[in-house]
Every structure is written in C-alpha cells, then in structure tokens.
Amino acid sequence: MVILDGKKVSNDIKNEIKQQVDKMKGKGEKVPHLAAVIVGNDGASLTYVGSKVRACERVGFESTMVRMSNTTSEIELLDKIEELNQNDDIDGFIIQLPLPPQINTQKVLMAVDPSKDVDGFHPENFGKMALDMSTFIPATPFGILELLDRYGVETKGKHTVVIGRSHIVGRPMSILMGRKGFPGNSTVTLTHSHTKNITQITSQADIIISALGVPNFLKAEMVKDDVIIIDVGITRVPDDSSPKGYIITGDVDFTNVSKKASYITPVPGGVGPMTIAMLLKNTLLAREQRM
Amino acid sequence: MVILDGKKVSNDIKNEIKQQVDKMKGKGEKVPHLAAVIVGNDGASLTYVGSKVRACERVGFESTMVRMSNTTSEIELLDKIEELNQNDDIDGFIIQLPLPPQINTQKVLMAVDPSKDVDGFHPENFGKMALDMSTFIPATPFGILELLDRYGVETKGKHTVVIGRSHIVGRPMSILMGRKGFPGNSTVTLTHSHTKNITQITSQADIIISALGVPNFLKAEMVKDDVIIIDVGITRVPDDSSPKGYIITGDVDFTNVSKKASYITPVPGGVGPMTIAMLLKNTLLAREQRM
Secondary structure, eight states: OEEOOHHHHHHHHHHHHHHHHHHHHHTTOOOOEEEEEEESOOHHHHHHHHHHHHHHHHHTOEEEEEEEOTTOOHHHHHHHHHHHHHOTTOOEEEEOSOOOTTSOHHHHHHHSOGGGOTTOOSHHHHHHHHTTOOOOOOHHHHHHHHHHHHTTOOOTTOEEEEEOOOTTTHHHHHHHTTSSSSSOOOEEEEEOTTOSOHHHHHTTOSEEEEOOOOTTOBOGGGSOTTOEEEEOOOEEEEOTTSTTSEEEEOSBOHHHHTTTOSEEOOSSSSHHHHHHHHHHHHHHHHHHHTO | OEEOOHHHHHHHHHHHHHHHHHHHHHTTOOOOEEEEEEESOOHHHHHHHHHHHHHHHHHTOEEEEEEEOTTOOHHHHHHHHHHHHHOTTOOEEEEOSOOOTTSOHHHHHHHSOGGGOTTOOSHHHHHHHHTTOOOOOOHHHHHHHHHHHHTTOOOTTOEEEEEOOOTTTHHHHHHHTTSSSSSOOOEEEEEOTTOSOHHHHHTTOSEEEEOOOOTTOBOGGGSOTTOEEEEOOOEEEEOTTSTTSEEEEOSBOHHHHTTTOSEEOOSSSSHHHHHHHHHHHHHHHHHHHTO
C-alpha cells in the first residue's frame, strides 16, 4: 500500500514554482501577483486566505489581500472586481467564499475576467475544462490529478467512482477523470444523495474519489482489494484529547480501508495541501499567459 | 413497451412554438429570428441547414441562411460572426459544422456571443450547464431531456449509462442526467472507447443513452429487463432494397432490445426529430431574453 503524500508533493511543487520565480527575477521579469478578496470576518475564511498569502510569500509571488467589510454591497464588490480585472499588475485573483447573504455569488463569479480566474470557477473556464480546452482547473481537482500523475497511478480503462456532485470537487472530478489523456480515460460513475445501492457501486470501483463530507463513510467492506482511494473529505470532529478540541476527519475509514487499498490519501496530509499548491500553479500559468 | 415517439413530440413542440409566435405577432412583437451560417458545399450540411430553415418557416420564425464559399478565410468568418453578434435583429445563430480545414473551429465557436449561441456550444454556456445555471442546452441533449420529461420517465435514483463521450451528446448528457431536478438526479456512468467490460456496465443500467455511431452495437443480452433505451446513433448503412441505397441505423438492435425495454426510442423517428425542435425552442428563449 502506497500513501499518496500530498504534503510532500505539494512541497515539491512549491519548490519547483519558487525555482521558476527565481529565474523570472533573475531575468528581471515581473513575478506572479495573486490577489485575494475577502468579505466579512469569517474565521475559517480568514485562515484560508492567510495560508494562501503565506504560500505566495514562500514561492516569491507578490500577493494582495483585499479585505472588505461584512456590510459590503454587491455593487461595491463588483466595482472592486472590475478594478482587479483592469489592474495590469494583478495576474490572477480569487474571491474567498462564502459571501454574505446580500451578495449574489453567481453574479460575482461571473464578473471575474476568465483570464484572471485562477480558481477556475467562471462558467467559461468550467466549460473549457469540460470541452477539453486548456484552462484553469479548479485547485482541488487539479491537485488530485497532479497526485495521480506524480505517483504514476494508471487511470486509463479503470472504473472511477466519484462520491458527491459539488461544483468544486465532485462534478469537475467526474468530468476530468473521463477526459482523453492522462490522468483520465477512466470509465466514470458519479454518485450522490439520490444514488441507490452505493455499496454495490463502490465495490466495483478501481478508483474511488470521495468528496461527501461524512466522516468515515467509506468502510472496508464497501471496496475491493487494491482499490485506489482519494479522500477529499475534511470534517471537524469534536475530540477532547486534541489540543484544538477537534480532529480533521476524512470520508474514509482509513485504518481499515488502507489495509485493502493499493494507494490511498491520508487526511490530513493528502488532498488538502495540494489545493494551495495548485492555486499557485494556476497563478503562475496566468502570469505566463500574460507575457 | 412504450415507444418514445420523437416525431410526434417534436411536432407537438413545434405546434406549441407556433402558437407562441402567433401570440407575439398578435401583440405586434418582433418574432424570433434565427440565422445559420454555412461555409462550403457539403451536401449533408446543406440538407441539415435546409431543414432548420424550413422548420423556422413552419413555426413563423424569421430565418436567414448565410452561405460562404469553401475558400472563406478564418478572418472573414470571424467578421461575419461579429456582424451577427452586433445585428440586433438576429436573436440567435448557428455555425454549421464541420468547417473547412483553414478555419479553427474552436476559435470560431468562442467568437459567438453566448447570448446568441442557440447551439449551446460556447464554453461559457457549456460551463453554465455543468454548474446548474440557466443557459442554452445543446439541442440533442435538450431533446432527450424533453422526451423523458413528456413521457414522465422517472430518472431520480436510476442508474444511467451513457455510451460515448462526444462534446455534443455523450459528455453533456452525462452531466445533465446527474444534475439536480427532473430529468436528472440519476447515478451516471460515462463509458467510452477505453471502457472495459462494457456489457457488465450496461447490464446494470436502468437507462442507457447510446451515442456511439456503431450500428446495432447494443444487443439484448447486454441489457436488463425493463431498461429504458435512448438511441442517439444515426449511421447510414448501405441497403439495396431502399430507394436511397441506404438505411439509417441506430446503435441499438431495436428488434431484440425492444422486447426487453420498458421505453425505447426508434431510429429514425426518436431523438433525431427532437434536435431541430429544441433548436427552435432555444431560439425562442433567446428572443424572450432579449425583450
């Protein structure tokens, strides 16, 4: 059984990006510049954006955090987005979700210039992905592809079962795993809350990508021998023995499933760390496309 | 066994559209106007565009056929598209495919204003579809949804197997059948040329949508009792006894599969006639959105 070590791979990727940025600097070129817009004071959102900014520093990117108050109107946010669209110094930017209720999230994501949409959330970029065109792939799915790629996990002709149909993980993964090329060329089944006989489906899977958010949902008796497991779940489960009072738990019963798996991602340290690395990679791509 | 009669349903839809157009006329409103651009002299393309123009006449739409020579340059076509984008009288338009080799199809489809893209081929519209936003759904997938809808075929919790991952049928159908709502909420498996054990997969399907283009590919022994069959295949098979010298054949061995099926589309007269009806429906939607 091989652990797909997202912590290690994401570090490798960051080091590679840093080397490229150092080369850019050496040639006197502009370095990539990522902006992150955060509206309100949600603790988790501030933590996420903080990690993104620190990751930028580590690889030598410029970064800008745009903080807006919780009472920001939709128009004010749209004006800010237009400013970032027009600002030639900004290569890519993200709008941290969720947004306060007075703001229409769909309208906001549609306002981001697709060429700066390093989260890959604009429908034009999502459509390009589904139509096999080059584009920004959303960071978490992109990270999963990269993990499979770096470990040389064969996906062609394999039966991939995706659990959960969210816009940011399940649906894009179901599309990406069935595209031509590598990683891809899988037969893909997308399952969700209306799926019947989930065990019958997972027990036929060569690869399972679970993005459900239900701790320890996937049990050993639901998978076959040598299955490849990608666990995207990150749920905080209360735990008095932990200093934080909770532990981060995946969708997969790791202790038992890992005994049957050929490859498996741990939680934490699997898919999670890949996400920020791929956001950096998208920002680097955005810079290169603007040269 | 119920035949999903696309000929009848498409006629019903055209009649409904005609009634709406008559109302528009009665109120002195502008009627929908569809333009079709055809480059070159491909016989099949001319036939298709001719059918679309006649369908417009039947429902009372205005239509314009733009014919361009086989030697048209990419720039000339892009200029024509920009003209149609700007022309306020045109509600929607299509570029008949395939295009001659000197023209980059992707670039051309990207140039169509998404609000006039009644074929639903622009990545922005494709992405909106995949992200559950309202948009123009490509005509053939839209026609299949409409058939399932009008016959009240339950899709929720059913296992739908899609055969073929083309951009215009297989991939969008795999997305649409798994979306929230009706028709949708299916567990969806997308199969293609790299799929192993296709019979094992089709024999578990409640609904099979075949868009492979291989005559009589799907045999009775590959499906279970009461399966629902949507046959998107249209292949010309030489046949001396036919006045045209060929017959149109689907992917499904209709004679034998229909004995096991609960619902099935015939070929011809199933999915095929729905396509033009849904193009008209998209054009009507485009007009309504521009009012």
